[in-house]
Amino acid sequence: MEKKFKFPSEEWIKAFKEEVNKNKAYEDAAKDWEGDFLFVASPGGKLEKEVIYYVDLWHGKCRDAYSIPSRDAKKTEFIYEGTYENWIKLIQGEIGPIRGLLTRKFKLTGSMAKIMRYTRAASELVSCAAKVPTEFL
């Protein structure tokens, strides 16, 4: 039986990093992207405590990805933040990353224009997340 990774967990973000680094479509779409993120799942539903992933994306690759204890632990160019339920919807492909912003399901801190320039790359990142065998809370 295929191993499933709990979302959220340290294992899950590592698996996500691996998926990103083997995704050619992402590499092409983000080949000149420079910028790091905090992916934040805010508490709600079954998630009791805020979860924060640091994700460093650079020229089509994910250089690093791990969880951090608080937002202050890393200063990043972008913060992409939503409730746990909305992260599930995103990972399962029910809402796209840009649609998430337009419908207020996600909040972005950082340049919206820069993100819009890399819409395809953002979609590919979500595809990578969808490929991680995931077990939700």
Added chain:
Amino acid sequence: MLNLTNSRIESLRDRILRAKPSICIERAKYYTESMKQTEMEPMIIRQAKALAHVLKNIPVRIFPEELIVGAIVSSPPGAIVYPEGVGLRIIPELEEVRTRSVNPLDISDEEIRILKEEIDPYWLSRSLGAYTEQIAPKKVIDALYGAAYFILTEIAGISHVSINYPHLLTLGFERIQKMAEEKIEEYEELKSWEPKAIDKTLFYRAAKIVAEAVINYASRYSKKAMEMAGEVEDPVRKEQLTKIAEICKWVPAKPPRNFREALQFVWFTQVALHQENYEQAISMGRIDQYLYPYYKKDVEAGILDFEKTVELVECLWIKTNEIVPLFDAAVTLYFSGLPTNQAVTIGGVDEEGEDATNELTYVILEATKRVALRQPNVHLRLHKKSPAKLLKALAEVMASGTNNVAIFNDEPIIKALVRKKVPLVEARNYSTIGCVEFGPFGNSFTSSDAALFNLPICLELALNNGVSSVHGEKVGLGTGDALEFKDIDDVIEAFRKQVSYLVRHMVIGSNCIEIANQVIKPTPLLSLCIEGCFEAGRDVTTGSAKYNFTGVQCVGLADVADSLAALDQIIFKEKRVNMKELLEALSKNFEDNEELRQLLVNRIPRYGNDDDSVDRYAQLVARIYSEEVENYRNVRNGWFIPGMYSMTTHIGFGFLTGALPSGRKLNEPLANGISPSIGSVRKGLTAAVRSVTKVDHALYPNGVAYTVSLSPAFFYGKEGISKLISLIKSYMELGGMHIHFNIVDVSTLLEAQKNPEKYRDLLVRVAGYSAYFVDLTKETQDEIISRYIKEL
């Protein structure tokens, strides 16, 4: 550039220009408070009571030196939050809104708390967007939130209307209130058996509530002015405040007795309408026509002269700058520059087709030049019989570089309206709305900015069998493998099918939102301001205006025309490149094939150079969109009508439209309005104008935007003014519908990018409206800089 001769105006202007804008939550607070209290009542009554509650409680403020009073927000300039529309989209960004790089807005921590905890939760499931999501098909909602295909602006509310001030000024709100009472009695007593009696009674009850609310609002100002007059020591100001108190006691309750009262009447009505309807394009109509009798009477009585009238008009103009829109980061990409587009129309022909220019037309032009602010959107109607003196005055305003006047050509506009079955007499009496739109004055609700539509993405979908290269999803129609296309006609056929498919989605979405507006956002005050609604006893959202259109605009005409010309020439005629190679280059954004891109950009004829081989594609594409749109009816028993302008959606859509056969790359802006693509005008402005006017503008009864950017060096001195007049005349003779100019040096714009603090009041024309250059996003600033034409 600036020629202020009046210290009052200088001081008022400075205050509005230098103050950091803030978010005003008062309207949202009182509106929500009332809506919570009236949950079980009929919606039109709830809306009327909510407006009355807002007007009863919003702060009453009279600022130093003001002659026209009525603060549209508590601390101007400011943004009203419209929670029932899209106002609460700002919630996730509130923490950063004070310090964001583009258009920062002040707001206190306590106000943020109120918005987040008391207002937002109530509206999450009750807004126009929430309602629309329940009734619109999933495909339409998916396309809408793709943000690449079309934008449906009515999700924010309706607005975009020209107010029937001649009617209101004649009656006054006391008379309207009385008329509503008479109607209530009629339908409750004499006609109570009629099937529609209950609905009509509700409408008139709502009418009575809002008419009374507007009168009471002005009374609050009268009292405030009297109080201030009692406190102030300066005898001149004391007298001014006493006068203000007297005026506010009289209008808008009663018909104005003089020019100043008429201006105050208009402004109180504008303020009240902005509390009811969101801040886009609540337009003042043919202001030089309906105010002229007051002006003439006062001049004859020795009360007014040219200078005093200019000052009063400047006072009103400054008030229109008190409001800015509340846009979040995403919306700012599509509507950059804080536009509110309160249009005023001057000049033009009268109902008999004779020139209607009067002295007030010149007063208004002069006031617009002197005050040099972004609002209102001043629109001068011209025609074959416009006096030479008027053209000269206009050219002088334009050459001064204030960049805040646009020109509308009566002939094609009247032709376009007549084509849509508007009788000639009413077509001649059109007024402008918002950016470049127009409609019969005072009796039409054209919802003129209902949607904006991305044309180039339809070509992208046609070349990819319905799949968006950016989203990677099949959003369009399966129109076949482009490798099988045998000639340009196959491409055009696929393009037309994609346009048809997405226009239908847009229409469905627009109709759903119009239903949402009918159900959850009737507008009883606006319904008093458009002929036909009161008489019918129905809200304007239900289709009670005499004319009911829905205006939907296309974006990126030039990109499609250039692309079709390129495909025709290099793929099908010359066969220099095959379709497979081109599609591969497009999918890779030309990254491995810059040579091909250079060929497309430099060797293929471009729209904008008077070259029929490509201009015919612009004509064709314009016809395709117009025909598709005009197939559809709206839910107000009117028709959808096409327009061609973009606000800054040409930049927003550009982020989500893949590379095109024209050589345009992903993320680059699309073409703006009917203008040629950036960098395409190679044979000078005269050739560009010829190309632009080969498109039949009368196919676009919702308006067309043509922006021309030139160096002021072209227009120095008398000779320069003559050149500008000739240019305007030629454009009109060739059938151009609308034109406006950016007359400012590129070097000034580049300098303003570097030192924005030194250029706070540098105005530019964006796409049918003026904006302060420093308020625009970097992307829009760059796009404006790149528009410049180097020769006439």
